[in-house]
Amino acid sequence: MDTAFRTPPHSTTTDGAPRTVGVEVEFANLDAPSAAAVVRSLYGGSLEPEDPHRCRVTGTRLGDFTVELDMRSAHPGKLGAGKSEESNSEEDKSEEGDAGPLGKAVGKAVGKAVDGVVEALRPWWGNVGSLVMPFEIAAPPISIDRLAELEPLFAALSAQGAAGTDASPLFAFGLHLNPQVARTDGTYVLDHLKAFLLLAPWLRREIRVDPTRRLTGFIAAFPVEYAVKVVDPAYRPDLDGLIGDYLEANPTRNRELDLFPLFAHLAPETMAAKLSDPHVRPRPTFHYRLPNARLGDPDWSLAQDWNRWVAVEELAADRDRLDALGTDFRAFAARAALDGWAAEAGRRLAV
Numbered sequence: 001m002d003t004a005f006r007t008p009p010h011s012t013t014t015d016g017a018p019r020t021v022g023v024e025v026e027f028a029n030l031d032a033p034s035a036a037a038v039v040r041s042l043y044g045g046s047l048e049p050e051d052p053h054r055c056r057v058t059g060t061r062l063g064d065f066t067v068e069l070d071m072r073s074a075h076p077g078k079l080g081a082g083k084s085e086e087s088n089s090e091e092d093k094s095e096e097g098d099a100g101p102l103g104k105a106v107g108k109a110v111g112k113a114v115d116g117v118v119e120a121l122r123p124w125w126g127n128v129g130s131l132v133m134p135f136e137i138a139a140p141p142i143s144i145d146r147l148a149e150l151e152p153l154f155a156a157l158s159a160q161g162a163a164g165t166d167a168s169p170l171f172a173f174g175l176h177l178n179p180q181v182a183r184t185d186g187t188y189v190l191d192h193l194k195a196f197l198l199l200a201p202w203l204r205r206e207i208r209v210d211p212t213r214r215l216t217g218f219i220a221a222f223p224v225e226y227a228v229k230v231v232d233p234a235y236r237p238d239l240d241g242l243i244g245d246y247l248e249a250n251p252t253r254n255r256e257l258d259l260f261p262l263f264a265h266l267a268p269e270t271m272a273a274k275l276s277d278p279h280v281r282p283r284p285t286f287h288y289r290l291p292n293a294r295l296g297d298p299d300w301s302l303a304q305d306w307n308r309w310v311a312v313e314e315l316a317a318d319r320d321r322l323d324a325l326g327t328d329f330r331a332f333a334a335r336a337a338l339d340g341w342a343a344e345a346g347r348r349l350a351v
Contacts, residue, residue, distance in 0.1 A: 003303035005147045006310045009317040010182035020141035022178035022285065023150055023302070026070060026134035026293045027162040028171055035137060036067045038156050053135075062149065063140025070136045134173045134293075141180065151302050157295055164295030165210045172212040174219065175291040175302075177309055181284050184266055186239030188316075189259075190230075192286065193242075195316035196257045197227040198325045201342035202349070203256075203290055203308055210292050218254045219289050226250065228333045231326035240270055247274050258287040311349060321348075 012018055027035075036047050036055035045060035053069035137157075139150060158164075165173045181188065200221060213219055226249035229235060237245065243263050253260050264271045264282035271280075288309055294300035315322055325348060332341050 003301050003307070005144070005303045006307045007144065008179075008182075008310045008313040010313070011144055012182065013180065014183055018143040018145065019180045019182055020143050021147060021180065021306075022141045022176075023139045023147075024136055024176040024178070025154070025157075025295070026136045026173035026175070027157060027164055027295050028134055028167070028173070029161050029163040030135065030157065032067045032069065032135055034160065035135060035157065035162065036065070038160055039065045039067065039137065039153065042152055042156060060140075062142050062146070065140060066136075066138045068136060068138075070134050134171070141178070144179075147302065147306060154295060154300075154302055162295045164297065165213065165292040166294055166297060169212055172210065172216045172218070173293040174213060174289055175293045175305055177288045177291070177306065178283070178285040179288070179309065179313075181262065181286065184284065186237070186242055189239070189262065189266070190236070190242055191316040191319070191322060192312065193246075193257070193259065194231050194235075194322055194326060195312045197222060197231050198322070198329055199312055199315060199345055199349075200227075200256060200290075201338065202345040203312075205342040205346070206308060207291055207305070209290060213292065219256045220252070220254050222255060222257075223249055224333060224338065228330055231329050233323035233326050239267060243267055243270055244274070251275075253277065253280065256288075256290040258289060261285060261287050315349075 008019075010019070030038075032053050032055045033047075033049060036049075036057050039045075039057045039060065040047050043057070043060035043062050043065075045057045045065075048056045048058060050056060055067045057065040057067070137153070139153075142149070163171065165171055204221075209219070226245075229245070229249075246259060246263070260271070260275070260277070260280045261283045262285060264280050265284050268282060291305040291308075315325070325345070328344070329338075329341060332338050332344070
């Protein structure tokens with residue numbers, strides 16, 4: 001499909017450097033070495049296997065790629081082995097329990113025995129996990145004007161048999177976009193959060209988000225009460241206030257737009273004081289997780305989902321439209337009529 005990649009209102013950072021985008025795509029039916037070979041065939045470089053379910057392709061014309069099974073138990077030595085990449089600190093804490101001394105001793109002995117079995121079966125476990133856990137290719141951050149160079153990768157993966165979200169009800173696979181921020185001030189971040197909250201219902205409708213992905217909870221929508229608060233034109237906290245409100249209403253990474261990495265980059269001390277999650281990696285990007293990974297669908301392209309994200313950035317850059325839509329969103333919510341907001345937002349974008 002020949003769809004042009006749109007350029008966002010701000011294509012450079014404050015120092016004039018081109019903004020970059022990291023792209024991650026999940027799939028099944030193709031193992032890590034085979035997928036890595038596809039990457040190398042398109043972009044060159046060296047294929048470096050690290051274990052049966054993780055490879056790197058280094059020195060390509062775009063940078064270094066990683067291909068891996070998205071399940072930590074498949075990779076020896078990685079933090080949090082035995083848990084999915086999406087596990088979070090609250091889930092980890094809930095597993096500790098309140099066993100007494102005898103129970104703890106027995107648990108420790110059993111745990112040691114189980115660990116030995118897990119290590120022996122780890123490569124096999126990775127193969128079984130791949131039936132429902134995706135393999136993932138993480139592309140290096142590339143400049144926005146080179147995004148089109150990733151489009152052949154999607155076609156080549158599909159041609160090699162890679163299966164996307166639509167191939168099975170068990171495949172809750174996603175496409176993640178990580179656009180580098182143009183600025184690091186609180187106003188810029190807040191405007192993009194406002195724009196996303198206003199367009200999220202429209203995005204879900206346009207993307208036709210897979211029901212299984214919704215059930216997993218990894219891309220949960222923001223609470224309506226929080227959205228109503230933030231899109232108010234009068235809501236203008238400083239960065240610390242924004243982060244505090246965000247964490248109070250969203251104490252989880254599992255949102256359609258995950259701002260934890262960006263907040264950890266912008267305000268590491270504030271985040272460290274409020275959050276303990278080893279999976280949060282500070283980086284100056286928005287972590288947009290909503291799109292499906294529709295590999296194998298001839299009517300899908302990376303450009304489609306990128307252009308929908310650009311609509312968010314365009315709205316964020318237009319304060320008058322942002323405030324007008326915020327006022328109307330709040331009026332819809334007050335009438336309990338948000339079911340109609342997706343159509344309204346789409347109509348307003350088309351004007």
